[in-house]
Amino acid sequence: MKHPDTAARGQDPSCGLECRPRYPCPVRDPFVMRLTQLPLTTLKETPADAEIISHQLMLRAGLVRRLSSGLFTWMPLGLRVLRRVERIVREEMNRAGALEILMPAVQPAELWQETGRWDLYGDLLLRIRDRHERDYCFAPTAEEVATEIARRELRSYRQLPVNYYQINTKFRDEIRPRFGVMRAREFVMKDAYSFHLDQASLDATYDTMADAYARIFTRLGLRFRKVDADGGEIGGSRSQEFHVLADSGEDRIAWCEGDSYAANVEMAPTAPADLPRPPATQSLARIATPGVRSIDEVAAFLQVSATQCLKTLVVEGTDGGLIALLLRGDHALNPIKAERAPGVARPLKLASPERILTVTGAPVGSLGPVTLKLPQVADHSALHLADFVCGANVADAHLTGINWERDLPLPTAFDLRNVENGDPSPGGGGALTIARGIEVGHIFQLGDKYSRSMHAVVLDQDGKERVMTMGCYGIGVSRIVGAAIEQNHDANGIVWPEPLSPFDVILIEINPKKSEAATAAANTLYNELQNAGYEVLFDDRDARPGVKFADADLVGIPHRIVVGERGVKEGKAEYRHRQSGTEEQVGLTDVLDFLRARREVPRQG
């Protein structure tokens, strides 16, 4: 039997069907918005396996439940947040001229074999076999399918450019899922794929997408940065990431206010020092350093700063030999840069301690460039050292007072290290700031990597086949929910930005069984708010006030209206703003006007 979904807001709840009193008719409201009808399970205690705050709060507030490693069920409140993110993403993608489609989440191996990714993708790809023993995968991304669609549908340059997108579940069999929905194995992603006749068209769409992304994250109420990024395996010339700023982020990004330079730390270049190297003041000496291995130990033992030490890392070379990489003691090797250094094998691989001992005769903790019989590449800042300290290539001994050119020749100079807070910006506008970010968006220019291998062509003006050039553009929809919480919470729980909150307003009635006048006032207000277009969560539970307040704070709905016997006698309700904590008494009949003044436009529908 079908429920007539006709009960208008604010009207008699009767839907014309017989509902037994114990089971109130569920179609009374446009959504189930009464807490007596929505089994919300909040947790006072933090579940043991939740590491970061967003994961803890999502579990405590009943937004998601873990089913298995990296797999989550989105519960009613959480799903509403996810839908709000999707909605904004969808609106802005449509506005930017992209076309929504929905591709299969399960994809045939043949397509992935065409581009070679069936073999290249490795264990991250979840492979499935059907009853006919045919191979499939659960899509971690959809370049192949999008390209397949384009090569079948698009015949003429006149149809270009086209930008297809979808919002769909993806699966990546992550080695280690963690941080709740932030690095889940199954997740919701918006992915878009654009097709062009030439680079100029690709550039235009790429820029349009960059603008759309900025609009999306701005509308979501998030603090974010767009940064230059490494294209990674996906290839292509231009690539930028959008990061939500949060201390728990897995990425580090660097930017400069002075010149608007911004890049992932893995990308930001360092330059040779402007100033000449300081003059040598010490003479070379050899010191016994029994048991001293790490830079920290060396610095402590010799009473020098780590910045006076030279770090020697040994990696495998392209010719099968070893190469020494030299860094200042306090600097960190940047693997992506190191892979570009002359003679270094890709992917970067540190040499094993055993092999280093065999080849150099010295243990890992006692290496240094002086007398080292290996090709050497030095970071710019390592070459700026004077009177520095390093291993003596003999166990338990270090050299001090070393100076370039006097004690050893200058090796090849290269940019090998990560930038650090305060390093000069490549843009020349001052010092870099470094912060942690959560990658929530990534845009790429793919070029013809996929379209060429899959022969995705159109005819140009001259009737000649031209391989289309492609861009792709991703947004981690479910990850955004976690990232937003990382950025917006306090000691009492989540503090949703208005556009993301599962509800616009939470209405709390104090002691529902005590005062008929208060109950009537609360129900009237509830209906009025709904009629005005607000999505209202009505806490009509027969629970103690403290419990309701605590739940309201935990769930984080931005605007709270409390109706109780005390206030109703004076014709008042109480308003509280979740973020600022400010409270005000508001006349029961003034609530709508009051909220209107405090909120952005009530959402449509």
Add this chain to the structure above:
RNA sequence: CGGGGUGUAGCUCAGCUUGGUAGAGCGCUUGCUUCGGGAGCAAGAGGUCGCAGGUUCGAAUCCUGUCACCCCGACCA
């Protein structure tokens, strides 16, 4: 994959060293009293102690294996 850790009630955990009838707090149910920031009292429901072997008169506890989950690392359009 390497290293570390944990599996006992829905959740957080104790009990295990030294084997002897399964525990606490929170949550849940019922009643009474309460009621504007996570109430009090009383009475309840709820666990084949991850699973499989083994040792033993007897195993949550000891042994072996196995599975799951978590943390660190490597990895990550």
